[in-house]
Amino acid sequence: MSSMSMVAAINSALDNTMGADPSVLVMGEDVGYFGGVFRCTQGLYEKYGAHRALDTPIAEGGIVAAAIGMSLNGLRPVVEMQFADYIYPAMDQIISELARIRHRSGGEFEVPVTVRTPCGGGIRGGQTHSQSPEAMFTHICGLKTVMPSTPYDAKGLLISAIEDDDPVIFFEPKRIYNGPFYGHRPDEHAGARVETWDQHPGGEVPEGAYRIPLGKANVVRNGEAITLLTYGTMVHVAEAAVDACGVDAELIDLRSLLPLDLDAIVSSVQKTGRCVILHEATRTSGFGAELAAVVQEECFWHLHAPIERVTGWDTPYPHAFEWEYFPSQTRIAKAIERVLAAG
Amino acid sequence: MSSMSMVAAINSALDNTMGADPSVLVMGEDVGYFGGVFRCTQGLYEKYGAHRALDTPIAEGGIVAAAIGMSLNGLRPVVEMQFADYIYPAMDQIISELARIRHRSGGEFEVPVTVRTPCGGGIRGGQTHSQSPEAMFTHICGLKTVMPSTPYDAKGLLISAIEDDDPVIFFEPKRIYNGPFYGHRPDEHAGARVETWDQHPGGEVPEGAYRIPLGKANVVRNGEAITLLTYGTMVHVAEAAVDACGVDAELIDLRSLLPLDLDAIVSSVQKTGRCVILHEATRTSGFGAELAAVVQEECFWHLHAPIERVTGWDTPYPHAFEWEYFPSQTRIAKAIERVLAAG
Amino acid sequence: MSEPAVPTVSRLHVPAASSRPGEKTEFAYLNLPPPGAHERPPIDVDALDTRNLAYGLVRVLDDQGQAVGAWAPGLRREQLLRALRLMMHVRAYDERMFRMQRQGKLSFYMKCTGEEAVAIGQALALRDSDMLFPSYRQQGLLFARGRDVVDMMCNCISNARDNLKGRQLPVLYSWKAGNFFSISGNLATQFSQAVGWAMAAAYKGEDDVAAAWVGEGSTAEADVHNALLFASTYRAPVILNVVNNQWAISTPQSFASAGTTFAARGLGYSVPSMRVDGNDLLAVYAVTDWAARRARAGHGATYIEFYTHRAEGHSTSDNPDVYRATDEGEAWPLGDPIERLRQHLTGLGVWDDAAHAAQEAELAAQVTEAWREALTHGTLEAGPHWPLESMFEDVFKELPEHLYRQREQMRQDR
């Protein structure tokens, strides 16, 4: 057990699986010699060789296609898309192929590919280094979609994803790669120290391999008054907002969007009767829509108030107004107030 | 005024706009000399020339990119993607470019491109000629998403889409290209005549240009007991189901998913207090999720029962079991019963 | 709307077709090199030294049916007779399935008439452990690898014996035991996947090769670019085949060729490339054998354009007479692959018209027999099919809760 950043935890998950199974390799832009622009694959090139920490041309569609072909020949590729914003050239191979091959072949062929990609804003990356496109992948049957919120979860979920025989899209909230983030605008905390994971329990990560099942949510905080459903960076912002306004909220970190831990969601909302859903992604047809739909389907008779969504706005992620775009503690607190006040 | 199929109505819309504005052209695979695999562009090559009914290489990403460039140089391209199932190679140009250029350029540049594409099942097309991917596009800010249910609407909406200075993704439910469809399995009606549009009021289409605004729903049927929200082919299946079970349902054809006619939806559900949402697309994170989310947000206090979704299953569109996949009158009727019985 | 500011005279160049209805077809522009004209380079050849092959045309059979030149493969007579039989079998199968579609027994069908030599010639030059990534027009590969015709028919009518469980459109076969990859409805995706498969073979130090096929129209898709780039970058043991049958539905090859040969594109990626008479089974076999040896020896990929002609419509949904001249078939100078191999074998004195007619009749009867048997396992409309619930299987390896619930919902609401 030692303290790791999310980057270190991901690196450790890759190291463990590559060490245990020679059919596992990482591939992507700048992941080999350099170790990845976020350093997630650092050291793997030296340890496992150029063919197992494989640099690639800048062709996301070609990278995913090659990974599919490799997986058809007994390998277990872990692809890195340098930013989630750059996954779109690979959409046809992901939607029409990766997600479909098992089903369309009557179960004859399987493609155990994991696609890792950093997502989310809060790093002044502008509209093409900040996106959260997870909802689109949850609409594609045949894909599993995962997003961790701590180094501990990141490692356990990533090992499960790599060992899973189905394709997994694994989103990594880059804002919390190196420390938790509570939604404070940098200028709000001028001079305050940068948060690191060593002060956070989620930063305690075993050196060896362990697994967190895909499809099990984590109840971060028990509460009776209201249920907050979220994932990724927003888990920490939500927790801080709850602490700040001292509400007895139950906070659920979904961790895996598909498969979804419906039992955890339903039992919580049936208990609290109130629900707020939070994500950074744009609002319309975001994953919050699916969550709101299932919650009202499953918990209608227990609901005391409408379910609210606190999300990114339906605009590109702006450079100058990053902190007005990013769902803030204030916005979360006001939504909680409204939902508690209602009914 | 004469009776037209939806194919003829679309052809007429293209003819009207190309005749009125030399900057309008159609482009895509087999749309030129041949007139399109569904015949929607028939005759335009002879009438307007090879450069305005433009055959293209089989490269959906290149087609959309070329259309974007053309629109930046004063043209108004109407792109045909031969099947919605084949739009994915163009996703990066659609999401990262078509949808973003106006905003990211501070309003300096605009890209008035219309992307037409046949969607939906019911033609024994199997999993790659039957998809309904509309929800993904409603999640992409900067795109308008439209789907007509009659020849009359198809023409009026398509002219509005082409004249619109924002990009529009225009879905054409191919099952009703040549006649309305009420969800009867062919074998159920063995020997029954194929439905054509000339028996349907929606088949009455003026020869000249007219416009239906994007963002205005159509209340197909007024009712007090329950609100049905749908679009495309399902409008007709829903209508038939309602007639069959004699429920006093209000049936709303959204026509445009984004912008969405919230007023029409809210005033109806506030009146009926009950809502069923129907679409052919897969369920999870389909557009029905967004509809359920906004309905409960806006109408919570009026709802007497949970909102139900009747959708395609979360599987690829199967060849053999097309009619078990396609949301049937029976499934709709049972959902209506449940929602009416509840509470 | 923007101001109409468009003159009537456009300067935009739009490519022409080899022929359109009412026109007389002219294949003169082909100016074919004579059979036997091309050298056979060493398998470790540098891409640039294949330039003549990429802009030329590898031909073995001359107009008299003689095998000539450095590329003559020296196949044994039994092999040649087997190749002829396989091509005839494919054609008999296509004929039958096409008619069955017209009778409403299939929802859809696609023939490969006139292109049989490509799949048969190539399959015979490969090892059974080599992996095939076909498009929908290489059904010949299945015949060459011994796929039971009844199983193929069951795929096409989605019945209870269909190994794809009723999920796929006719002709989108999959046969893992035969190392034949699931055919995608999305063009060209398999091309770049094949390169990944081949990269994995090299990664594992194995010497199996991958082979992939696309039509000439599909070369416009990004996957073909990706395949060439990755194959070249990692020296993948893969054979990348372009079947140039000159038409993509109604669109002539001129919308994909960029005005040169398809093979030429490979040179820009430093992949040895060649254009081959695709209706000449001996030439097809010879270049494939060469490319397979090259790949196995670790020298990397080969890009091969097979020049052929789509003798019939694109599919049962298509009528070519509305977009191309009806005389294209006769005008086409490279003939019919079956007739040309038949001529060769007749010349060798091991085949004659009687034997040919007898084999034709025998294969037709076999196919009819197979069709009868296929129907005993169910039909598309009447079934029996796989159990309805099987629709929810294989989306994931295990059935997740949400699909379990949807399956129950389906049972309940039928």
Place this chain on the structure above:
Amino acid sequence: MSEPAVPTVSRLHVPAASSRPGEKTEFAYLNLPPPGAHERPPIDVDALDTRNLAYGLVRVLDDQGQAVGAWAPGLRREQLLRALRLMMHVRAYDERMFRMQRQGKLSFYMKCTGEEAVAIGQALALRDSDMLFPSYRQQGLLFARGRDVVDMMCNCISNARDNLKGRQLPVLYSWKAGNFFSISGNLATQFSQAVGWAMAAAYKGEDDVAAAWVGEGSTAEADVHNALLFASTYRAPVILNVVNNQWAISTPQSFASAGTTFAARGLGYSVPSMRVDGNDLLAVYAVTDWAARRARAGHGATYIEFYTHRAEGHSTSDNPDVYRATDEGEAWPLGDPIERLRQHLTGLGVWDDAAHAAQEAELAAQVTEAWREALTHGTLEAGPHWPLESMFEDVFKELPEHLYRQREQMRQDR
């Protein structure tokens, strides 16, 4: 999980880098043709007749700074002096902005140091009505077209004067009045769009041309294939430029080159292609002028590889010393574009060290002045910015109801 069945020895070929830290850089493999060696073909040349140019290197300035050979453009001295001044202006601007980023005034910045000749030389050969589709490393185009430096700085600090309303990352400029297209953060998308713009010019019968740029690493993206295919198919009046600075972040050109020149790829699409000394302003101007004449005359596209070297890091987020040898800069044989033009002008007797030093100082002062002015319009962190509500504008031409509601929500919940 699948059985580990992987031997320790892999046969997978993985390309090498020109240099890695600790190694000595070897550019010997370049074997550069001598300056002036190449012919200047007619503008209606057939693609295959540009083969020597595609595999060679067009050079005008020799090692003594003399302009030699058929490609010597014969620019007037004022033009040459202007080109030098513009390149020096770009470099002064880059230096300043880089330092400002280090001081926390910019969130991010990207220099084009060592590559200035490409954008400046090309812009001077084009007409102002020609449309530019740049990548993020052609800031020189803006200088050549007279963009106000203060406006560029305001783009980079997203302040109240930023014409992009604070929406874009630094360096992703857009300037419609200058026919400079909005730079995308997504690599290469502009390349195929430029072809569409050029197709529209031909459609309208106008003789403006489009020019587009990508880095050599970005040539791997599908958009570059699409651009070449569409440009060739429709003979679009477009100039497709590849800036080969040899690195894509940490990835060497060997992962995109397929082991040959980048220019070579254009030949496979029958687009005339050439490789050019990108650090030789005269050569850059000459080939661009040739390609523009060719396009305007209706002969179609040209594909040009500019061979240069990324002298510094990829961006302010990058430290090249961890992935490439520190001596690459010195080892690089084609020198620095500013020094080489300076040498030429000095040789012509119209320039000297004093003038150079004076201009350097003058431009540095100008940039400092511009920066001061830019700050008066606001800073990234402190503002003033555009009004917050402007975030919701331009998603659509008119504000739709759902965005109106979100804007109100934002006001309410701040």
